[in-house]
Amino acid sequence: MEKIKSLDDLRKKRQELESQLRLREKSNAPESLVQIKVAMATCGIAAGARAVMNTLIERTAAEALPVIVTQTGCMGYCHSEPTVEVHLPGKEAVVFGRVDARKAIDIIEKYIKRGELLDGIIPQNYERI
Amino acid sequence: MAIYKIHLLVCGGTGCRASESAAVVESLRASLTAAGLSDEAQVVATGCFGFCEQGPIVKVMPDNTFYTGVTPADAAEIVAEHVLKGRQVARLLYTDPQHKTPVSDAKQMGFYRKQLRVALRNCGFIDPENIDEYIARDGYAALATVLSDYSPRAAIDVVKRSGLRGRGGGGFPTGLKWEIACGRQADRKYVVCNADEGDPGAFMDRSILEGDPHSILEAMMICGYCIGADRGLIYIRAEYPLAIHRLEVAIGQARACGLLGADIMGTGFDFDIELRYGAGAFVCGEETALIRSMEGRRGEPTVKPPYPAESGYRGQPTNVNNVETFANIPVIFLKGADWFAGIGSERSKGTKVFALAGKINNVGLIEVPMGITLREVIFEIGGGIKDGKRFKAVQTGGPSGGCLTEKHLDTPIDFDTLLAAGSMMGSGGMIVMDEDDCMVSIAKFYLEFTVDESCGKCAPCRIGNKRLYEVLRKITLGHGTADDLEYMRNLSTVIKDTALCGLGQTSPNPVLSTLDNFRSEYEAHIFDHKCPAGQCKALKHYFILPEKCTGCTACARSCAVNAIVGERRQAHSIIQNKCIRCGACIEKCKFEAIQVN
Numbered sequence: 270m271e272k273i274k275s276l277d278d279l280r281k282k283r284q285e286l287e288s289q290l291r292l293r294e295k296s297n298a299p300e301s302l303v304q305i306k307v308a309m310a311t312c313g314i315a316a317g318a319r320a321v322m323n324t325l326i327e328r329t330a331a332e333a334l335p336v337i338v339t340q341t342g343c344m345g346y347c348h349s350e351p352t353v354e355v356h357l358p359g360k361e362a363v364v365f366g367r368v369d370a371r372k373a374i375d376i377i378e379k380y381i382k383r384g385e386l387l388d389g390i391i392p393q394n395y396e397r398i
Numbered sequence: 399m400a401i402y403k404i405h406l407l408v409c410g411g412t413g414c415r416a417s418e419s420a421a422v423v424e425s426l427r428a429s430l431t432a433a434g435l436s437d438e439a440q441v442v443a444t445g446c447f448g449f450c451e452q453g454p455i456v457k458v459m460p461d462n463t464f465y466t467g468v469t470p471a472d473a474a475e476i477v478a479e480h481v482l483k484g485r486q487v488a489r490l491l492y493t494d495p496q497h498k499t500p501v502s503d504a505k506q507m508g509f510y511r512k513q514l515r516v517a518l519r520n521c522g523f524i525d526p527e528n529i530d531e532y533i534a535r536d537g538y539a540a541l542a543t544v545l546s547d548y549s550p551r552a553a554i555d556v557v558k559r560s561g562l563r564g565r566g567g568g569g570f571p572t573g574l575k576w577e578i579a580c581g582r583q584a585d586r587k588y589v590v591c592n593a594d595e596g597d598p599g600a601f602m603d604r605s606i607l608e609g610d611p612h613s614i615l616e617a618m619m620i621c622g623y624c625i626g627a628d629r630g631l632i633y634i635r636a637e638y639p640l641a642i643h644r645l646e647v648a649i650g651q652a653r654a655c656g657l658l659g660a661d662i663m664g665t666g667f668d669f670d671i672e673l674r675y676g677a678g679a680f681v682c683g684e685e686t687a688l689i690r691s692m693e694g695r696r697g698e699p700t701v702k703p704p705y706p707a708e709s710g711y712r713g714q715p716t717n718v719n720n721v722e723t724f725a726n727i728p729v730i731f732l733k734g735a736d737w738f739a740g741i742g743s744e745r746s747k748g749t750k751v752f753a754l755a756g757k758i759n760n761v762g763l764i765e766v767p768m769g770i771t772l773r774e775v776i777f778e779i780g781g782g783i784k785d786g787k788r789f790k791a792v793q794t795g796g797p798s799g800g801c802l803t804e805k806h807l808d809t810p811i812d813f814d815t816l817l818a819a820g821s822m823m824g825s826g827g828m829i830v831m832d833e834d835d836c837m838v839s840i841a842k843f844y845l846e847f848t849v850d851e852s853c854g855k856c857a858p859c860r861i862g863n864k865r866l867y868e869v870l871r872k873i874t875l876g877h878g879t880a881d882d883l884e885y886m887r888n889l890s891t892v893i894k895d896t897a898l899c900g901l902g903q904t905s906p907n908p909v910l911s912t913l914d915n916f917r918s919e920y921e922a923h924i925f926d927h928k929c930p931a932g933q934c935k936a937l938k939h940y941f942i943l944p945e946k947c948t949g950c951t952a953c954a955r956s957c958a959v960n961a962i963v964g965e966r967r968q969a970h971s972i973i974q975n976k977c978i979r980c981g982a983c984i985e986k987c988k989f990e991a992i993q994v995n
């Protein structure tokens with residue numbers, strides 16, 4: 270095991286290791302974070318949802334954005350898969366349809382970082398209880 | 399290093415492991431590998447989640463899904479449905495007992511809503527056998543801060559300002575204890591962690607050691623720095639093999655990366671920790687008996703003073719603290735004394751871990767802010783009384799504590815309020831009783847425990863408790879007399895006033911508190927020869943209603959002691975002095991002719 274020889278060593282090691290637990294830390298306080306849900310039912314997976322999810326997770330992790338990415342089941346928009354729901358804290362959730370890796374990056378860069386809306390928003394057609 | 403998208407946390411505490419949680423970990427890993435997902439999802443064996451009632455528990459992060467009663471056979475479905483498709487496996491979700499609806503997010507469970515996890519912050523969150531996960535959670539950062547930025551006196555001051563009081567039962571201010579040990583001059587001083595945990599039904603300390611062993615090592619080092627000690631000893635009962643294993647792993651890892659041993663992190667501070675095993679005697683949790691036991695002598699308490707801080711292990715100044723007390727120390731330095739002092743009540747700061755047990759829906763381990771009411775703990779977190787029965791009493795403080803009743807339900811719980819109500823905080827056992835529990839028998843149960851566990855060194859405890867037990871036994875057998883109650887009260891007072899150590903000084907409490915709160919129940923046993931709860935067998939009376947008896951002889955044939963007599967097709971009767979009150983006849987009678995009162 271690597272020796273921790275100074276206080277600095279400990280600090281460095283902590284920084285290296287921090288990302289391992291970031292996902293767990295975030296799920297402790299999801300309300301204050303941007304929540305992204307990727308629909309990962311059969312239709313979503315067939316349309317490439319897994320690649321979209323991976324892009325979202327890798328990008329947001331690399332930039333350490335306050336974002337939590339989870340998967341959900343079918344949201345009922347099979348015509349527009351892959352679909353991604355984004356919930357900015359304190360705002361209504363928005364669903365984007367036909368998301369691919371490029372659009373996933375757009376969602377991060379434009380909607381999440383700057384609050385700009387993009388094309389391809391699916392109107393919410395049901396109420397959640 | 400892979401970034402996992404999903405973390406499957408599986409409880410690896412003693413409770414869940416007893417129901418195969420280790421096999422659940424294996425099958426989850428195997429299913430992930432088979433599905434080609436082992437780079438995407440990580441399986442972690444953690445410490446206790448506290449919800450022992452419905453283990454084994456699997457928690458899926460980041461969506462906080464809480465699966466209960468998971469078996470190895472469920473692993474494939476969790477992987478195929480939840481990990482692959484993002485669909486929760488509904489049949490494994492925790493179901494709210496009141497609304498009968500599945501709860502998909504652990505944050506919405508009544509069991510967790512009022513809890514605040516400080517001492518248990520890492521239990522059920524990190525892998526206790528992996529020092530990296532502890533470091534990633536700011537582990538050893540408090541030690542680093544103390545070693546680099548604080549003088550021992552300044553660090554002690556932080557502990558004093560936090561208001562932390564000992565969680566081992568007495569509630570002595572921790573900072574003050576450290577200050578006393580710090581002020582002693584000696585060649586060698588010791589830090590001792592009391593992990594004896596002898597209260598029946600208590601498992602707080604075990605769970606902390608199993609779920610977060612490094613936090614205890616870190617806190618002992620901070621204490622060592624503060625009081626000027628370079629040796630730490632953890633006194634742990636040998637009946638805690640998993641906790642011992644996790645401690646050994648943690649000590650090994652901390653040594654391997656230079657966080658334990660000589661010149662820690664280049665600061666010149668030396669500290670090392672060893673384990674000492676106890677054989678599991680309640681009295682060995684008492685600090686002076688504990689020290690003697692560690693020295694290889696009989697585990698008998700000694701007169702205080704001298705206190706351990708003056709003359710402890712091998713005659714040297716020794717600071718003894720409880721596991722949970724230590725578990726709070728690193729957080730106090732990370733978050734600040736003011737943060738800690740902001741939690742809890744006026745004179746009891748922070749949180750307390752309780753082991754909830756007895757006739758309650760959610761048996762398990764909970765941590766709540768001091769000052770919460772018994773009602774919140776029992777009815778909200780605990781989910782109320784089992785089988786819709788009526789709440790009768792709650793026992794806190796183990797064999798040293800007492801029974802509290804309905805009138806105490808809205809009392810805020812802290813060190814002082816519990817004492818004032820005739821019980822005590824103790825180490826945090828909390829046993830809930832319903833209408834079927836006989837309070838005389840409960841008092842007898844605790845006295846029986848004390849009689850077994852008394853070391854016998856002083857007469858009040860050795861002889862007094864035995865006499866007390868005998869009177870209680872006599873009452874439950876229906877031979878109590880009118881003057882027994884006064885006799886017990888007097889004897890209790892004498893034992894409390896004259897016993898050598900805390901064991902005898904508190905052992906009459908279960909008797910006194912039930913005498914105070916349930917006097918009529920004692921009187922019913924003594925004067926009416928009845929046990930209102932129907933628990934005392936000797937006071938049960940079986941009889942046959944002649945008008946209902948058809949003389950079928952079923953009861954007589956079932957009676958093992960031939961206590962039932964009567965001709966065929968004639969009403970039967972029970973010979974009272976032969977009857978052993980086993981109840982076999984009632985089960986056989988098809989005509990409801992046999993009654994009991």
Ligand SMILES: Cc1cc2nc3c(=O)[nH]c(=O)nc-3n(C[C@H](O)[C@H](O)[C@H](O)COP(=O)(O)O)c2cc1C
Pocket residue numbers: 563564565566567568569570572592593594595596597680681682683684685686718719720721723724825899900901
């Ligand atoms: C009979 C008896 C049993 C005790 N058992 C324990 C125990 O199991 N664990 C514990 O921490 N303290 C126990 N104590 C209290 C210890 O004597 C001591 O006060 C405590 O370890 C100090 O730590 P603290 O200040 O952190 O609470 C017991 C005391 C008595 C009288």
